[in-house]
Amino acid sequence: MSETALVPATANASPNNAALIPKPTRVPLKGLPPTAFQHPLDRQATESLKKIKGFDWLVKKFIEYGFERIDYITHIGSGIRVGPRQMAMHYAMLRECCDILDVAEPELYVMKGDVNAYTSGHTHPFIILETGLLELMDDDEVMAVIAHELGHIKCGHVLYKMMARAIQPLIEMAGAVGKVAGVGIEAGLSVWDRRSELSADRAALLGMQNAHPCVTMLMKIAGGTTRHVHSLDAEQFLNQARAYKEGLDQKTSNRFYRFLANLGNTHPFAVERARALDEWAVTAEYSDILAGNYAKPLPIPAKMKLCPVCGDTWPLEELFCGKDGTPLPLH
Numbered sequence: 001m002s003e004t005a006l007v008p009a010t011a012n013a014s015p016n017n018a019a020l021i022p023k024p025t026r027v028p029l030k031g032l033p034p035t036a037f038q039h040p041l042d043r044q045a046t047e048s049l050k051k052i053k054g055f056d057w058l059v060k061k062f063i064e065y066g067f068e069r070i071d072y073i074t075h076i077g078s079g080i081r082v083g084p085r086q087m088a089m090h091y092a093m094l095r096e097c098c099d100i101l102d103v104a105e106p107e108l109y110v111m112k113g114d115v116n117a118y119t120s121g122h123t124h125p126f127i128i129l130e131t132g133l134l135e136l137m138d139d140d141e142v143m144a145v146i147a148h149e150l151g152h153i154k155c156g157h158v159l160y161k162m163m164a165r166a167i168q169p170l171i172e173m174a175g176a177v178g179k180v181a182g183v184g185i186e187a188g189l190s191v192w193d194r195r196s197e198l199s200a201d202r203a204a205l206l207g208m209q210n211a212h213p214c215v216t217m218l219m220k221i222a223g224g225t226t227r228h229v230h231s232l233d234a235e236q237f238l239n240q241a242r243a244y245k246e247g248l249d250q251k252t253s254n255r256f257y258r259f260l261a262n263l264g265n266t267h268p269f270a271v272e273r274a275r276a277l278d279e280w281a282v283t284a285e286y287s288d289i290l291a292g293n294y295a296k297p298l299p300i301p302a303k304m305k306l307c308p309v310c311g312d313t314w315p316l317e318e319l320f321c322g323k324d325g326t327p328l329p330l331h
Contacts, residue, residue, distance in 0.1 A: 147211045
């Protein structure tokens with residue numbers, strides 16, 4: 001574990017003592033492939049999704065209908081773009097996370113809203129932080145959120161995430177064929193949507209290299225308020241998460257009820273995410289990544305583009321990876 005595990009969250013520190021808090025030392029993970037940290041459930045759900053009849057056709061329709069362009073215009077017209085001279089601290093967080101996770105820098109916007117963040121733009125990615133999140137989270141937790149969203153970009157999640165958010169209008173626009181194929185696709189996207197979050201949570205941990213702000217971020221998403229933020233306890237939240245898992249393990253019926261409760265949710269329950277992250281933080285897999293023990297990608301040949309999931313290269317005119325069907329970047 002990096003020395004950052006000993007560094008407390010900075011938002012609760014007195015400004016007068018800020019100089020006494022050591023700056024975290026985080027290891028840049030150059031050449032980190034998404035396969036090094038992708039959660040097995042995410043990988044499994046992705047493979048299942050691509051096997052659903054009509055899914056590839058609907059992906060092409062989504063691109064054809066210009067959903068991405070509409071989404072981008074909406075956000076650049078209604079949010080504040082973060083940069084070196086606009087919310088510079090948050091821009092510095094973005095730059096650092098990009099350096100650590102080895103991700104090309106996306107645009108970052110702040111918009112009025114709830115405790116929420118998301119990423120959009122398959123070909124031109126951008127991250128949205130809503131103001132409710134900035135008001136509730138401390139600086140380390142906001143940085144963990146940014147690293148989480150960069151994880152979605154690195155894992156090639158963004159196109160499918162956009163489809164999941166727009167699935168109903170997409171099915172309607174696709175006509176009769178879309179309605180027939182849409183039922184299975186919507187269910188498959190819903191499962192994949194939740195499981196993809198587990199990989200992005202791992203990216204948050206790799207970006208911070210300290211589990212504490214990642215867990216407290218999830219705790220605040222579960223039930224944090226600005227009024228009671230100082231009375232929250234991360235260890236108690238993790239104890240709750242462990243007890244929750246034990247309860248599920250004791251009765252098969254509990255797992256069935258959890259399945260029903262999760263239907264339609266875009267994210268797993270926060271306690272499940274915290275437990276999964278806490279367990280992964282002490283694995284050899286995580287330690288090996290921090291030590292640089294992962295397969296580095298080969299240089300991309302000229303006039304080729306890289307699949308973000310399997311690492312294979314394909315001609316520039318290809319839209320999808322011929323090996324696993326992952327959407328390829330358009331530039």
